[in-house]
Amino acid sequence: MTILRVGIIGCGEITQVAHIPTLGFLSDKFKVTYLCDVSDGALAHCASKVTGEKPHTTRSAETLCSAPEVDIVMIANSDAFHVPHALLALHHGKTVFIEKPMALSLKDADSIIALEKDSPGKVMVGYMRRYASAFIDAVKEIGSLDQVQYARVRDIVGPNSDFVGQSGTFPKVFSDFRAEDSSELAAKTREFLEQGLSAELGIEVSEDTANQWRNLGSLGSHDLSAMREALGMPCGVLGASLCTAKGPQFWSALFQYPSFAVSYESGIDEVPRFDASIEVFGGRKTVKVCFDSPYVKGLPTTMHIREKLEDGSFRESMIRKTYEDAYTLEMKELYAFVVDGKPAKTTSEDAKKDIEIFGMIMKAGLEGQARFSKN
Numbered sequence: 001m002t003i004l005r006v007g008i009i010g011c012g013e014i015t016q017v018a019h020i021p022t023l024g025f026l027s028d029k030f031k032v033t034y035l036c037d038v039s040d041g042a043l044a045h046c047a048s049k050v051t052g053e054k055p056h057t058t059r060s061a062e063t064l065c066s067a068p069e070v071d072i073v074m075i076a077n078s079d080a081f082h083v084p085h086a087l088l089a090l091h092h093g094k095t096v097f098i099e100k101p102m103a104l105s106l107k108d109a110d111s112i113i114a115l116e117k118d119s120p121g122k123v124m125v126g127y128m129r130r131y132a133s134a135f136i137d138a139v140k141e142i143g144s145l146d147q148v149q150y151a152r153v154r155d156i157v158g159p160n161s162d163f164v165g166q167s168g169t170f171p172k173v174f175s176d177f178r179a180e181d182s183s184e185l186a187a188k189t190r191e192f193l194e195q196g197l198s199a200e201l202g203i204e205v206s207e208d209t210a211n212q213w214r215n216l217g218s219l220g221s222h223d224l225s226a227m228r229e230a231l232g233m234p235c236g237v238l239g240a241s242l243c244t245a246k247g248p249q250f251w252s253a254l255f256q257y258p259s260f261a262v263s264y265e266s267g268i269d270e271v272p273r274f275d276a277s278i279e280v281f282g283g284r285k286t287v288k289v290c291f292d293s294p295y296v297k298g299l300p301t302t303m304h305i306r307e308k309l310e311d312g313s314f315r316e317s318m319i320r321k322t323y324e325d326a327y328t329l330e331m332k333e334l335y336a337f338v339v340d341g342k343p344a345k346t347t348s349e350d351a352k353k354d355i356e357i358f359g360m361i362m363k364a365g366l367e368g369q370a371r372f373s374k375n
Helices: 013-025 040-049 061-066 079-091 106-118 133-143 160-164 179-201 207-231 326-340 348-374
Strands: 004-009 030-036 056-058 072-075 095-099 123-126 150-157 236-241 249-256 261-268 274-281 285-291 302-308 314-319
Touching (some): 004 013, 004 326, 013 040, 030 040, 030 061, 072 079, 079 095, 079 106, 079 207, 095 326, 106 179, 133 207, 133 274, 133 285, 150 207, 179 207, 179 348, 207 249, 207 274, 249 348
Parallel strands (some): 004 030, 072 095, 095 123, 150 261
Antiparallel strands (some): 150 274, 236 249, 274 285, 285 302
C-alpha cells in the first residue's frame, strides 16, 4: 500500500489528542514526517509522540510545505493562520487537510477556492462529525422522509479540558512563544475579523462580536456544516440571540427553510457533559443522530429512530453501527481522497457555506438587539 507522508502545522491540543494518535494507528496508510510550530517545547513533545522514525521539526511553514518528504500538509494551528498556510501549501502543489474553520471571511475562502483550481494540490476540510457512520446513515434516513416538518440542532458542551484530561493522550500546553509570534497572531486575527465582520457584513468589530464570530467558527461550524449536509442551506434566519464576551457563552437561531423551520442552540458551560445532536421530524418518523466527545476514543455516534408503523404501533430503535471513531473514519476518507481520487464532500466550496450562515446569524442577532434596545 502507498504510505502518505504527512506534515502537520500546529502541535497543540488537537494534534496531540487526535491527529498524531490516529495517524499512528493507521501506520499502514500514513507516516508523520514533518512537524511545524512556533513553540520549541510543543515540537519536541509531539516529535516524541510520533511512532516510528522521528519526524523533522521546524518553525517555518514554508520549510514544511516545500519539503519533498511531505505529501499532505495538515493544518491544525490557530485559525488565524489556516488561510495563509493553506495557500502556501497549494502553491507547492500539496494536498491540504485543513481543520475547520477553513476560513472566517468570504474573501479568504474565495482565495483558497481560486488557488485550488490553479494548483495540482487539492483541499479537504476537517469536519470529522460528517464522517461518522451514524451521521451518514441518518442523512439517508432523513432523505427517505416524505416531508421534513421541523428540526432541532443542539450542541451544548462542557470545557474541552474535562474530556481531554480523560483521553489517555496526556497532552501538554506550552507557552514558550516569541514576542513576534504573539504579535503576528494578534495582527492576523484582527485582519480576518475586520474582513469577515466589518468589510463583508458591515458589523463593527468589538469584543462581543469578535467573541461570537470565533464561537461560530469553532463549535458552531461542526453543527451548521452537518445541518447543511442533512437538510441543505437555510433560506434565512428568522431570529437569533448572541453571546457576549463576558456573559454566558450561549447562542441560538431559528432558521427558515422553504417548508419548515430549524431551531439551533449552542453553548459552553462548566458542566462536564457533551450534548450534541441533530433531530429531524417527519410526519410518521423522527430521526436523531447523537454525537459524543471526539476526544475520548471509541465513544460511539448513534442514530435514534421513532416511528409509527403501518399497524399503528410505535417503535423506537437505537442503532450503533460501529465504535470506530469519527477521526479514524475521516482519515480513511482522506487516504481515499489522495490515493484513489475519491471526491471529498467537505470541500473548500462546501466550507464557504458555513461563513454565509455565520453572517446570517450575526445580522439577525444584532438586528434583534437593536429592536429590543429601541423598545
